Amino acid sequence: MLVREPVIIEMIVRLAEHFTQNVATRFIRPILAPVFSDSSISRRISDLTDNPSELSEHGIPLDELYLQINAMAHFIKDVRLSILPNINTISNSGLKNANDSQKIYRDMAFSNFKSNIDLLSQYTIELFEAVEAFDKSKNAGGKPLFSKIAENTETSKLLQKE
Numbered sequence: 011m012l013v014r015e016p017v018i019i020e021m022i023v024r025l026a027e028h029f030t031q032n033v034a035t036r037f038i039r040p041i042l043a044p045v046f047s048d049s050s051i052s053r054r055i056s057d058l059t060d061n062p063s064e065l066s067e068h069g070i071p072l073d074e075l076y077l078q079i080n081a082m083a084h085f086i087k088d089v090r091l092s093i094l095p096n097i098n099t100i101s102n103s104g105l106k107n108a109n110d111s112q113k114i115y116r117d118m119a120f121s122n123f124k125s126n127i128d129l130l131s132q133y134t135i136e137l138f139e140a141v142e143a144f145d146k147s148k149n150a151g152g153k154p155l156f157s158k159i160a161e162n163t164e165t166s167k168l169l170q171k172e
Contacts, residue, residue: 011071011072011148011155012068012069012070012071012072013065013069013070013071013072013075013141013144014065014066014069015140015144016066017140018137018140018141018144019062019065019066021133021136021137021140022058022062022065022070022137023062023063023065024133025058025059025062025082025130025133025134025137026058026059026060026062027062028126028129028130028133029055029059029130030059032122032126032129032130033123033126033127033130034059035119037112037115037116037119037120038119038120038123041093041100042089042093044088044092044093045085045088045089045092045093048084050081051081051084051085054077054078054080054081054082055078055081055082055085057074057078058075058078058079058081058082072141072144072145072155073155073159075141076141076155076159076161076162076165077159077161079134079137079138079141079165080161080162080164080165080168082130082134083134083138083164083165083168083169084168086127086130086131086134086168086169087168087169089127090127094123094124094127097120097123097124100120131169134169135166135169138165138166138169142154142162
């Protein structure tokens with residue numbers, strides 16, 4: 011089943027814009043390398059965040075969307091566990107090669123990183139809930155696809171703050 015719901019597409023666009031403009035910036039991306047080392051997570055996040063405006067035209071298969079949301083949930087959980095606890099050390103380490111004009115932007119990116127991850131998590135939860143509601147509404151008489159994808163049971167847990 012293809013998802014072409016305008017509300018869901020708008021949510022994906024909002025999430026993708028936030029991710030590219032506030033999370034995976036040129037200053038932050040180098041520290042995300044360990045999280046992106048899992049190629050399936052990296053590919054699915056890329057599928058979700060690259061060219062989201064094209065989705066309204068083509069739609070997105072529901073099963074793929076669930077897996078992409080799950081990949082984003084894994085990304086958020088990994089960042090919260092491995093990067094956020096060390097963000098001050100990381101921001102003060104070898105990343106200081108930016109010139110003075112870039113230093114302000116780099117410092118802003120690092121100081122806002124936790125709140126940007128929290129907002130990304132909120133957007134991901136909202137998208138997951140909207141997709142789940144869409145799935146249930148389209149499969150009212152039968153079993154929703156949600157229940158057939160094992161990763162869906164862990165997505166909500168991954169997005170919880172600890």
